[in-house]
Amino acid sequence: MRLSAFLLTKVGDLTKKVSNLPEKYITDTVEKVYYRTPRAIQYLDRTIKRKNFRFTTNRPWSGPAEFQNSPHKYRKKVFVEPLKDWNFFKGDRVQLLVGRDKGKQGIITQVIQERNWVIVEGLNTHLRRIGKDKDFPGSTVQSEAPLLVTTDIRLVDPSDLDACDVEWRYKPDGQRVRVSCRTGRIIPIPHKSEETVDYKRPTLYKAKQKDTPANVVKEVTFLPELKTFEMDLMDKMGIKEDRTRKPIFWY
Amino acid sequence: MFVIVFSRGTANGAKMASLAKVVNISRAINNVSQLFTNLTISPSIKCTSVLVSQLRVPRYGCAYVHTTPRRRALMEFFDDAKNWGEFDIKVGRAWRKDELRIKSNEDLHKLWFVLLKERNMLLTMEHAAKKDLEIFPNPERKYKVEESMSNLETVVRERNKAYHLLETGEDGERPGKLVHNQLGMMYYYRMCEHTIPKFMNNKWRQKYKFGYSGNAVHKFRKLYREKLWNEKRKARNRDRNHVMHLMKRFPNLDLEAVKEQYPDVDIENLKSQKKARGHFVPQ
Numbered sequence: 001m002r003l004s005a006f007l008l009t010k011v012g013d014l015t016k017k018v019s020n021l022p023e024k025y026i027t028d029t030v031e032k033v034y035y036r037t038p039r040a041i042q043y044l045d046r047t048i049k050r051k052n053f054r055f056t057t058n059r060p061w062s063g064p065a066e067f068q069n070s071p072h073k074y075r076k077k078v079f080v081e082p083l084k085d086w087n088f089f090k091g092d093r094v095q096l097l098v099g100r101d102k103g104k105q106g107i108i109t110q111v112i113q114e115r116n117w118v119i120v121e122g123l124n125t126h127l128r129r130i131g132k133d134k135d136f137p138g139s140t141v142q143s144e145a146p147l148l149v150t151t152d153i154r155l156v157d158p159s160d161l162d163a164c165d166v167e168w169r170y171k172p173d174g175q176r177v178r179v180s181c182r183t184g185r186i187i188p189i190p191h192k193s194e195e196t197v198d199y200k201r202p203t204l205y206k207a208k209q210k211d212t213p214a215n216v217v218k219e220v221t222f223l224p225e226l227k228t229f230e231m232d233l234m235d236k237m238g239i240k241e242d243r244t245r246k247p248i249f250w251y
Numbered sequence: 252m253f254v255i256v257f258s259r260g261t262a263n264g265a266k267m268a269s270l271a272k273v274v275n276i277s278r279a280i281n282n283v284s285q286l287f288t289n290l291t292i293s294p295s296i297k298c299t300s301v302l303v304s305q306l307r308v309p310r311y312g313c314a315y316v317h318t319t320p321r322r323r324a325l326m327e328f329f330d331d332a333k334n335w336g337e338f339d340i341k342v343g344r345a346w347r348k349d350e351l352r353i354k355s356n357e358d359l360h361k362l363w364f365v366l367l368k369e370r371n372m373l374l375t376m377e378h379a380a381k382k383d384l385e386i387f388p389n390p391e392r393k394y395k396v397e398e399s400m401s402n403l404e405t406v407v408r409e410r411n412k413a414y415h416l417l418e419t420g421e422d423g424e425r426p427g428k429l430v431h432n433q434l435g436m437m438y439y440y441r442m443c444e445h446t447i448p449k450f451m452n453n454k455w456r457q458k459y460k461f462g463y464s465g466n467a468v469h470k471f472r473k474l475y476r477e478k479l480w481n482e483k484r485k486a487r488n489r490d491r492n493h494v495m496h497l498m499k500r501f502p503n504l505d506l507e508a509v510k511e512q513y514p515d516v517d518i519e520n521l522k523s524q525k526k527a528r529g530h531f532v533p534q
Contacts, residue, residue: 020344
C-alpha cells in the first residue's frame with residue numbers, strides 16, 4: 001500500500017463527518033507536503049511530505065495537532081486494533097470497565113476513531129494545571145482522558161440501564177440497527193451524533209450569505225437534448241458558426 | 252439537504268443572467284480609470300473603492316430597486332470589506348454531482364463563472380494574508396470551490412460523452428495511449444491536434460520518440476524493476492510484521508477485521524510464528 005493511501009485510510013469516517021470539511025482538505029493537512037519539485041523537464045517527479053502522522057485527542061486539522069506532528073519529532077509507533085464495526089457514537093451512554101470511575105456511566109462527548117478512543121463526559125479524569133507562571137500558581141482543571149472502546153467501556157442498554165454487548169442487525173425494512181445481545185432491544189443512534197462543528201442538526205443549519213438556498217438547488221432545469229454542452233450554449237446565446245473545419249490529425 | 256456553498260445568485264435566473272452578459276466595456280474602462288486616478292490621490296485602496304461605488308449609486312427620492320449585482324471593478328478580486336480581519340468565515344458545503352446533473356447547461360455555465368470568481372477572490376485574499384503575515388480564515392473554502400468546479404466539469408464531460416457516444420460511437424474525449432519513453436519507462440501520452448500528418452511533422456517526430464532499445468536501456472530497466480520490486484517487497488513485509496505485532500498485543504483480535512484491512516497477509520501462516528505469540532494464554 002502506498003504511504004499516501006495508508007494515511008488516507010486511517011482518517012476515520014466519523015472524524016470526517018464531524019468536521020464538516022472537504023475530504024481533500026483533511027488529507028492534505030494530514031499528509032503535509034513540505035516540498036514538491038516543479039513540473040518542468042529538468043526535475044524528476046518528487047515530493048517531500050510528512051511520513052507518519054500520530055493521531056491524538058486533537059483533531060488532525062487543528063493547530064495543536066500540527067504542533068504535535070511538527071518535523072523531526074519522533075514518537076513511537078502506535079498499534080491500533082482493527083475493528084469490523086464501529087459501535088460507539090457521540091451521545092451514547094456507556095459504562096466504564098476500568099480506572100477510578102469503574103462501573104460509572106457517562107455520555108460520550110467525542111469519538112476519536114483513528115485510535116479506537118472515546119471521551120466520556122466527566123469520567124476518567126485527571127487534574128491539569130493551566131497557566132502556571134513565576135508569580136501565578138496556575139489554575140487546576142479536570143480533563144478527561146480517552147478510553148479504549150475495545151476493553152475500557154461497554155454500551156448501556158436503554159431498557160434496563162445496564163451494560164450490554166451489541167451487534168448489528170437488520171430491521172424488516174432493511175434498516176441497520178444496533179441491538180443489545182442481552183435483551184434484544186434496539187439501541188438507537190443518538191441525534192447528537194449528527195452534530196458537527198457547524199450545526200447541531202442538519203435541519204438547524206442557517207444559510208450563510210453565499211449559500212444557495214435549498215429550493216434553488218433542488219430545482220430541475222435540465223432538459224435533455226441531442227446537443228453537446230457547447231452546441232447548446234451557442235444556440236442559447238445566438239452564436240452561429242458556418243465555417244467548416246479543415247482536416248486535422250490526432251497523434 | 253440544507254445549503255450549498257458559494258453562489259450568491261447562483262441558479263437565480265435574473266441575477267445570474269447578468270453574470271453572463273457582455274461587460275459594458277466603456278463603463279468598465281471608465282471605472283478602472285477612475286480607480287487609478289483616485290489611487291494616485293488617496294493612499295488607501297479601501298477608501299477609493301467605496302468612493303467609486305458610491306458615485307454610481309443613483310440618489311432618487313423613491314426606493315431604488317437594484318436587480319443586478321454591484322460591479323466593484325478591481326475590488327471584486329477582494330472579499331467583502333466586512334469580512335476583513337475576521338477569524339471565522341463560515342460557508343456551506345460544495346456542490347455535489349447529483350445536484351449539478353439536474354441543472355441546465357446555461358446554469359452550469361453561469362455557475363462556473365461564479366465559482367471561478369470566488370476562487371480568484373479566495374486566492375487573492377490568501378496571498379494578501381500571506382503577505383501581511385496574517386492567518387487566512389477558513390482555508391477549506393478554497394477546497395470547497397475546487398471540488399464544486401471539478402464536479403461541474405465532470406458533469407459537463409458526462410453530457411458531452413453521452414452525445415458523442417450516441418452520434419459517433421466514440422466518447423469524444425482527448426485521446427491518449429500508454430507508451431514507453433527511450434528509457435523504457437511507461438507513461439500515458441495525451442495526443443494533440445495537428446494540422447499536418449505525422450510523417451510530415453519533423454519537429455514532432457524529433458521531440459517524441461517512443462520505444463526503447465539497446466543493452467544499456469535493458470540493464471537500466473532491470474535495475475529499475477528491481478527497485479520497484481524491493482519497494483513492494485518491503486511494503487509486504489511491513490504489513491506482515493504489523494499484523495504479527497497486532498496478534499501479539501491484542502488477545503481478542505478480530506482476525507476477520509484484520510483480513511479485511513490487510514488482504515495480502517496470510518494470517519493462518521502467521522499464527523505459528525514466534526513473533527505473533529502474545530504474553531497471554533492462547534485460545
